[in-house]
Structure formats: C-alpha cells, structure tokens
Amino acid sequence: MADTQLALTAHLFRRAGFGATRADLEAQAVRPYEDVVEDLLHPERFPEPADDVLFRYYPQMTTPDTPGAWAGRWVYRMVNTERPLEEKMALFWHHVFATAWYKGEHQPSMTDQIQMFRTHGLGDLRSLLVELSRDPAMLNWLDNCENHKDSPNENFGRELLELFSMGLGNYDETDVKMAGRAFTGWTFEQPIPLYPHGQYPARFVYRAEDHDDSEKTFLGHQGRFNGEDIIEIIAGQEATARFIARHLYNFFVADEPQVPAWSVQAPEDAAAVDELARTFLDSGGEMREVMRTLLNSDYFKGARFARVKSPVEFVAGVLKLSGALSRPGPLLGSLQGALGAMGQKLMDPPSVEGWHTGKEWIDGGTLLERVNFAIDQLKDPDGAAAAEAARLLAAGGSPLPAEALVDGCLDLAGPLEASEETRAALLEAAAANGVSEGERVARMLTLVVSTPEYQFA
C-alpha cells in the first residue's frame, strides 16, 4: 500500500493539475496539505511558464494560425507549468464555456480566450462572464456579432443562461429574448484578412448605435439593461451558484450525470454541492474561495480514482510520466490529432455544450486510442521513462523480482491501486525472461498504463 500522504498529494496534483513527477510529489508530500493547496490557489507566487523556450526550439510555433501547434503548446504548458491550477482552471472554463475553432477558423481568438481563462479563472465569476461576453471567439461562436438592434440573434443570450450560468429550468423564453437584446451591439472588429500576412487578433467593440436600449424585464428585474446588468443579475442567482458548483464537482471531485440531466436529476452528493454553492454565494462568486473549500474538503480527499480521466488529463499524465515533453519536441505537433482521436480536440469541442465526461469519454474507439498512445510513449527501453523507473527501482535488486517490478511501476504511475486480476496479469508478464532489464521495465510501464485502473484520475 502506498504511503498515504504521498497518495493524497498525488491525488491533489492529478485533480488540481496534470500530475506530478516523483521528485515533486516527494517534496510536496512532506508539507502540510493546506499549504500545498494555498500554493495551488496562488499561481502568482510562481513564475509564468517560459514560453520562449518553445520559440527557440520551434520557431514555427510562433505562427499564430495553426491550431495544432497551439494545442500542443497548451499541453506542453500543462505538463511543465509551475502553476498547475491556473492551467487546470483554464481547461475547466474551456469545458464550461466551450468554444470551438471550427466555426471561425481563427486561432488567435481561441488562443486569447484560453489566456483570458488563465487570467480570470480563479477570480470572480461576474468579471469572468463580462470578459467572456466581450471575447471575440465567443462573440463569433454564438453569433453575437449578428445580434443587432433591429434583428436580434438570441443564441448567446440563450446559452449564457442555459450553459454558462443558471442551467435549464431557471428562466423562461422571455428572459432568453431579453438577455439576447441586452447584448445587442456587443461585437468585435474584423481582424485584418488572413491573406497575405496570416491572422491577427480580433478586438471587442461596443456599438452603441446598434444596441437596443429599451426597457427590459429580466428575471423579475426591470430596467434599460445592457449586458453587464444582465450578468450582474445572473451572477447573484442561487441557480448560478448551484450550476457552477455542480460543474466544479463533476470536473474536480467525482463524475456526475451530464449537464442536460441537471434540471431534473439531483446531484450524487447534494451536501457537497450545497457547500460549494454556499461558498460561492458568501464570497460573491470568488472562484478562489470556492476552490479552497473544494480542495480542502473531505469529499474531495476521499474521491481518489472516482473520475474517468479526460483525454487531456490522460495524455498530459502519460507525458509527465514519460518525460517526453520536459523539452519541446516534434511530438507537440501531433498531440491535437491524438487528443481528437480520444474524443477531446483541444480548443475544438464538438458543440457549445462542451464534452461529455465520465464514462462517456470511453467507448471502444477512444479506449483503443488511449491505450495505443500510452504504449507508444513508454515502450522505448532506452527512453527517459524506462531509465528513470529503472533508477528508482534499482534498490530492489537486479534482476528485479517480479513483485518489486510490478509494485514499483504501479507506484510510479499513480500510486495506482490495482485489482487482484490486474496485478496477477502484470506479475505474469513480469516473470517473462530473456529480455534486458530495460526492456522489462519499459514493457511493464506500457502494461501499467494499459490497465483499466490507469483510466481513472
């Protein structure tokens, strides 16, 4: 059985980040848990990830209009950042405010949106929603740039209520129309055309002459509401607190039913969602406060392996283990394709509802992609992962006894808690002879990341 504090710390870093190296885990596990959480909640205590190293290795990575390169850069950042929760919150908001590249095919806007999530992700929801409503990628994605005084387009207004704050069942069709009208005139400046110089960032503009300034009734309030007024009202709603709490629970604690079910299906752990919602309301929607409550809670600490890893968590975790991304490499350019095959193309979710999570990540096709990816990353007996594992396990003897090899690799990859069936299968593989020690270790690592247990975070 793995050391308890180490296992808890590993859990914290899988959830509030993208895993940790063994050395980092050992260093953090001797500190008080609450102190480690405070560091996670305060990314500003640590330096920003050094992006310039990417430019040095891969000048083409600076090209702003290649989504694959930017997705690779994001994964690189997830694996290497000293501010893991900042990156995890960016991914969380990308889930909730799902915006896809495929509609506008304008990568600078997508990149800017993710950066905005990093900046505001642990701040208050009100500011985040205002930023979101001014975000060119979002304005284009939900057609608010087509939302005019004389011909309102309610798409953004509807999803703001249904998917970004309150959830279905907490407002009516009139509220949707009013919210839509309040955001008329919120649009962006068309970027300079793609050709011949590539793409440039888009910029929010407010066109007062295209804004419907008439009297509106929204959720029982009355006034000549503009977009900020609508957000002010939304952000203080209990429905919003509960909706965000449920999202946080599903993303950070344990798998929940999917969003469309929330209007009719109660949370699995109602007390936990209540507590998160209360923290949200008491703090005026401060996400840092809500996350502090969450990460220090018993239901969080006890939820080890209660979630299916998302493809991004899976890939980043494998790469953290393999060491392959500790420096930029050609692998970066292939990651978006690999993630897409596993069902999570970064910055390109299938729809505004975002990705379905939990067991819906897994089907025959995506499971196969996960297993094949992980094996490819860890199979090299001369690779960094096998070398590091061999070094860490060397004290167990040479050749390593089968049990030491199996338990050592399970420990390094988690620590994972393997079922008897899994452990028995691994022990059989570990007994194989006629191969070098490096090969034995590499093969064991590939089998460990192929286990059903490794699919859980």
Added chain:
Amino acid sequence: MTTNGSSTDPVLVIIQLTGGLDFMNTLIPYAEGVYYDARPHVAIPQDQVLPLNEQLAFHPAASRLKELFEAGDVAVVQGIGYPNSSRSHFRGMDIWHTCEPDTVATEGWVAKLVAELDPKSERPLTAVSFGRGLPRACAAPGVTVTSIGDLDSYGLMTGSERQQEHDQHLDLFRRMYTPAVGAGTVMDYLGRTGRDVLAGADLLAEVPGRYNGTVEWGTNPIASALRDVARVHTAGMGTRVFYTQHAGYDYHSHQPGNHDRLLGELCGAISDFLQDLRNQNAADNVAVLVFTEFGRRIRDNGSGTDHGSGGGAYIIGERVQGGLYAEYPSVKPADWLNEEDLKHTIDFRGIYGTMLEQWMGVDAQPIVGGTFEQVRPFKEPAT
C-alpha cells in the same frame, strides 16, 4: 460474386445531421408568398428551386437527392417533431436519442434496438458507429456498439512490434479487462468495452482488404463515413445498424453558403453510397434514415435562421416506396406555433417505429415508449 455474405437481414443506416437542418430550405414551399416574405435573406428564388409538384421543391443543392427521389428511392417525412419542442441542441438531440421528451434518460433507442438484435451481447459488430465518441442513441448498459474513428488503423496495442509479444499483451489485456464481480458500474463498463475492442478489432482488420467498390467518393466527412459504412457492410460482418453523423447545420449566420455546401455533400454522399452498394449487389437489404434534432425558425434573422421546430426526415433505399409522407406543416401565419415556428405534423417516435417494425422487424413500443402514428414507406414488409 456477391461480397454481401449470405445475410439478407435488414440493415439500418442512420445519418444524424447535427445542428438542425433547415427543413423549409430543403423541401421548399416555393408557391407560398409567405415563405419569401419571412425569409428575405435565405429564401431560394422560384427560378432556382427543383420542383416536385406545384407546391414543393427541393433546394438546388439537393439535386442528387432529387434524382433518387425521381427514381422512387426516397421517402420524405414532412413536419416531423414532438410536442413542446426543445430549442436546445443538446436537450433536443437527447430527446431524439432517448425518445424521452419529458425526463432525461440515458438509454438510447439504437442501443435498445441492438439489445433486441443481439440480446446476449455476443457480436460486437451488430452495431457500428463511425466518428469520435458514441452518441447517446447508441449507449445503454450492457449493450455493445463498436465506435470507429479510423477504420484503416483500427486495432489494439499496435505499438508492440513482435507478434509473440503482441499476442501475449492482448491476452493480458483481456484478463485485466475482466473485472471482478462488484468492481463498480464504471469499471464493469470499462472492462466490457476493452474486451469488445479486442473482439471487434480482430474482425474489422479484414474489412479494408475485402472492399471492391469503384465509386469515386467525395472528400468530405459524410462521404468518408458512408464509404466506411459501405466497406463494412459489403465485407459481410453481420452489422445490422450503422450510425453516422454530419455536423455543421447550426447556421444562425451565413446560412446560404453553409447550407448549400452541407446539403450538397450530404446528398452526393448518399447517392454515391446507394450506387456503391448496387454495384456490389448489396443494396437491397439496406435502408437509410436521415434525421436532425429540429427544423429552424420560419423567419430568418438577417443572415441565418434560429432554432425552431417542425423538421424533416428522409428514408432512402431500394425497398423504399418513394414519395412525400405525413403533411407539410401549414405555413399560414395563423397556424404558426408560438407565432414563429412550423407546427409538427408527425411525432418522430412514429418514424422510429416505422423503421423498427416495418424495416427491422422488432416491436417498437418498448423502444420508443409508446405507440405513435407510423408511415408506410416500404414496398414490402421486411423479411
């Protein structure tokens, strides 16, 4: 020689159009002035439509569907929908997937059909879904639907280079994915998925080599998907249900260009698909069902159309009795639902029922949760 094996069991090919295909701009009420008044930005001029009769015409981008229609291979179900249509894509698609308009269900109608066809879940290729991720329609506990992203590289642990090692690893994989009783529902699901992947991969590895098609397929997602359906079907893998998706129909803005392109790709792919099967003598047991989660608003919004209700479905195949089915929703403003939408004239569960009972030969009631009016789009009952 037929490559269709000995199977003559009916096969259902489902094409899901994601985003909400605009029914009014697919089957166009071109004789109605109100159509042109309500849609100044997206209406198709009378001199460009492809008339079927004095009232209705196909959109010009649907020319290849019209060819099939004229050959008698297409049944258009007009005005399909359900009461209190949801304008949410997700809720709307959920309702179509689960046949539960009032509560949120997790079991899909296709999965329930698969449970009828393969009750002991012994044949992982009974249903195959192409594309990343399994749609909810195909999901239910204990039901296997094989999900294929890329047919040509489908296989497990393709990274192990030596055959002996590969075989050993597959064996270990099978054992690890056989979880103990009581391991939990997600672990059970994961285990079963893993074992099904192994079984399906063994079978599918043979498919690409067996394909003899000569049709020149388009290079777009729906053409690729239907080509994969044709390859698996003609390889005789015993697949009874194929599920494919074609996305991008949510044109709140810039509708004309997007709708034209998507509709053209879709109709071309369907036509190529039928031709490919005919060339290989494998068409007569196949019916295609095309659906979308909702139609769109009657009035355009200046550039596109917003979410509406009252859509259309299309049943296509050699055994189809071509024609128009159910009623086109009234376009008279007095009849508009909530003063802005087409009122549906037939419940989508009746169309599922049509396919389930008249084509697949299974009882529809337990799958769609009730008895709903059906249409009669087939020349003869399925055997």
